[in-house]
Amino acid sequence: MTTFLGCIADDFTGATDLAGLLSRSGVAVRLRLGVPTEPPKDTEAFEVIALKCRTLPVDEAVQECRAALAWLKAAGAQRFFWKYCSTFDSTAEGNIGPVAEALMADIGADQTIYCPAFPENGRSIYMGNLFVGQQPLAESPMKDHPLTPMRDSNLMRLLTPQVTQPVGLVAQSVVSSGPEMLRSELAMLRSQNVAHVVVDATANRDLTTIAQACWDMKLMTGGSAVAMPLPKIYVEQGLMPADAPTAIRPKLSKQAIVLSGSCSQMTRAQVAAYSAHAPSLRLDPLELAKNGAQAVIDWLKDQDLTQAPLIYASAEPDQVRAAQDVLGAQRAGAIVEEALAHIVVAARDFGARRIIAAGGETSGAVAKALDISDLAIGTEIAPGVPWCYATSAGHDIAIALKSGNFGTESFFADALNVLEST
Numbered sequence: 194m195t196t197f198l199g200c201i202a203d204d205f206t207g208a209t210d211l212a213g214l215l216s217r218s219g220v221a222v223r224l225r226l227g228v229p230t231e232p233p234k235d236t237e238a239f240e241v242i243a244l245k246c247r248t249l250p251v252d253e254a255v256q257e258c259r260a261a262l263a264w265l266k267a268a269g270a271q272r273f274f275w276k277y278c279s280t281f282d283s284t285a286e287g288n289i290g291p292v293a294e295a296l297m298a299d300i301g302a303d304q305t306i307y308c309p310a311f312p313e314n315g316r317s318i319y320m321g322n323l324f325v326g327q328q329p330l331a332e333s334p335m336k337d338h339p340l341t342p343m344r345d346s347n348l349m350r351l352l353t354p355q356v357t358q359p360v361g362l363v364a365q366s367v368v369s370s371g372p373e374m375l376r377s378e379l380a381m382l383r384s385q386n387v388a389h390v391v392v393d394a395t396a397n398r399d400l401t402t403i404a405q406a407c408w409d410m411k412l413m414t415g416g417s418a419v420a421m422p423l424p425k426i427y428v429e430q431g432l433m434p435a436d437a438p439t440a441i442r443p444k445l446s447k448q449a450i451v452l453s454g455s456c457s458q459m460t461r462a463q464v465a466a467y468s469a470h471a472p473s474l475r476l477d478p479l480e481l482a483k484n485g486a487q488a489v490i491d492w493l494k495d496q497d498l499t500q501a502p503l504i505y506a507s508a509e510p511d512q513v514r515a516a517q518d519v520l521g522a523q524r525a526g527a528i529v530e531e532a533l534a535h536i537v538v539a540a541r542d543f544g545a546r547r548i549i550a551a552g553g554e555t556s557g558a559v560a561k562a563l564d565i566s567d568l569a570i571g572t573e574i575a576p577g578v579p580w581c582y583a584t585s586a587g588h589d590i591a592i593a594l595k596s597g598n599f600g601t602e603s604f605f606a607d608a609l610n611v612l613e614s615t
C-alpha cells in the first residue's frame with residue numbers, strides 16, 4: 194500500500210509509542226528500526242522510522258532524519274510527522290529545531306507546529322510552558338536527566354536558539370475556540386513569517402482540535418499524542434479507506450524475559466513490584482565490568498522461562514552515582530547495555546519469545562542485539578507502550594519497548610497478561 198503518513202522518531206521507545214497511538218484507530222502501522230537499506234516495498238499507510246538521534250550532534254541528526262525522509266517520500270508519503278519526547282528532551286545543542294527546519298526545507302513547508310503534550314501521561318502545555326504532572330518541566334525529575342537535563346519549561350525559549358526562523362505561540366484560549374480559529378491564527382502567524390508555532394494543549398480534546406486544524410500541514414511535529422487523531426481525520430476527509438488489515442499475531446510460546454536498564458522512578462517501582470513475585474536477578478555494573486555477563490547467562494539457563502524472569506540494572510540514584518564514580522557515566526551505561534544485549538540474545542536462544550525491555554537506551558541496545566529491522570504493532574499495554582511483533586534469528590517474537598517513565602507499577606505483569614489474553 195502507498196504510504197500516507199511518514200513518521201520519523203528520535204528514539205526506539207518513542208517510535209513504538211507513536212506507532213501504538215496511531216494504531217488505536219485500527220490502521221495498519223509499520224515500524225522500521227533505522228532507515229531501511231532497501232528501497233520501499235510492501236509498505237503500510239502509516240510508516241514510522243525509529244532513529245536513535247535524540248542526543249546526536251545537530252549535523253548527524255539532520256543527516257539521519259533527511260535520509261529517513263527520503264525513504265518515506267520514496268514510499269509515497271506526502272505528509273510527515275517528526276516525533277520527539279513528550280518532555281521535549283534535547284541537549285544544549287538541541288536538534289529538535291534543526292531537524293524540523295531541514296525537513297521543512299526538503300518538503301517545501303513554510304510552517305510547522307510543536308506540540309509535545311501527552312495528557313494521558315501527564316504532559317500538558319499552557320502558555321507555551323510544558324508541565325509534567327503538576328510540575329513545570331524544569332522542576333520535574335527531568336531536570337536531572339543524565340543526558341538531556343531540562344532546565345527551562347518554556348518551549349519557545351528552548352526552541353528559539355535552535356532555529357533560524359521566528360517562533361510563535363498559539364495559546365489555549367485559541368485552541369479551545371476550535372479548529373477554524375486555530376487555522377486562522379496559524380494563517381495570521383504565517384503572514385508574519387512565523388515558521389515555528391508552539392501550540393498549547395492540556396487535554397485530548399485539544400489534541401483533536403489541533404489535528405483537525407493541522408492535518409493538511411506537510412510537516413507536523415510533537416509527541417505521539419497529537420498524531421493520534423490523524424488516521425480518523427484522514428478517513429473522514431475521504432483520503433484513505435476506513436478498513437485496514439489487522440496485524441497478524443503469531444502464536445508464541447509462553448517463555449518470556451523482562452529486562453530493565455531504566456533507572457527512572459517509575460521503572461524502579463515496576464521492578465520492585467514485579468520482583469516481589471517473579472524470579473529476578475540484579476546486575477551490578479562493577480561486577481559486569483570485571484567479569485562480564487556469563488554468570489548471569491548461567492543463572493538464566495537454570496530458570497523456567499515460563500515464569501518470565503526479570504534481570505535488571507535499575508538502581509537508586511545514589512547507587513547509580515557510585516557505579517558512575519568508578520566507571521564513568523558513559524562507560525557504566527555502556528557496560529550495562531552491552532550486558533543486556535548479550536543476555537537478551539541468550540534468552541532468545543534459550544526459547545524466550547516474549548520480551549519486555551524497559552528504558553529508551555536499553556530498548557535500543559536490546560532491539561539492535563536481536564537484529565530486528567521492522568515490527569508490526571499489536572495490543573497497547575499502557576498509554577504509549579504497545580506489544581510489537583517481529584522476527585529475530587528466524588523466530589517470531591513479541592517485544593515491548595517501554596519508555597522509562599511510562600506505565601503503572603504493575604506494568605510488567607500487565608504486559609504479560611495482555612499478551613496472554615490476545
Ligand SMILES: Nc1ncnc2c1ncn2[C@@H]1O[C@H](COP(=O)(O)OP(=O)(O)O)[C@@H](O)[C@H]1O
Binds near residue numbers: 454507508
Ligand atoms: N546501576 C546502574 N548504574 C549505572 N548506569 C546504569 C545502571 N543501570 C542502568 N544504567 C544505564 O542508565 C541508562 C538508562 O537509560 P535508559 O535505558 O534510556 O532508561 P530511561 O528511559 O529511564 O532513561 C542506560 O544507559 C543504562 O545502561
Ligand SMILES: O=C(O)[C@@H](O)C(=O)COP(=O)(O)O
Binds near residue numbers: 211
Ligand atoms: O514521548 C515520550 O515521552 C516517549 O515516547 C519517549 O520518547 C520516551 O523516551 P525515553 O524516556 O528515553 O524512553
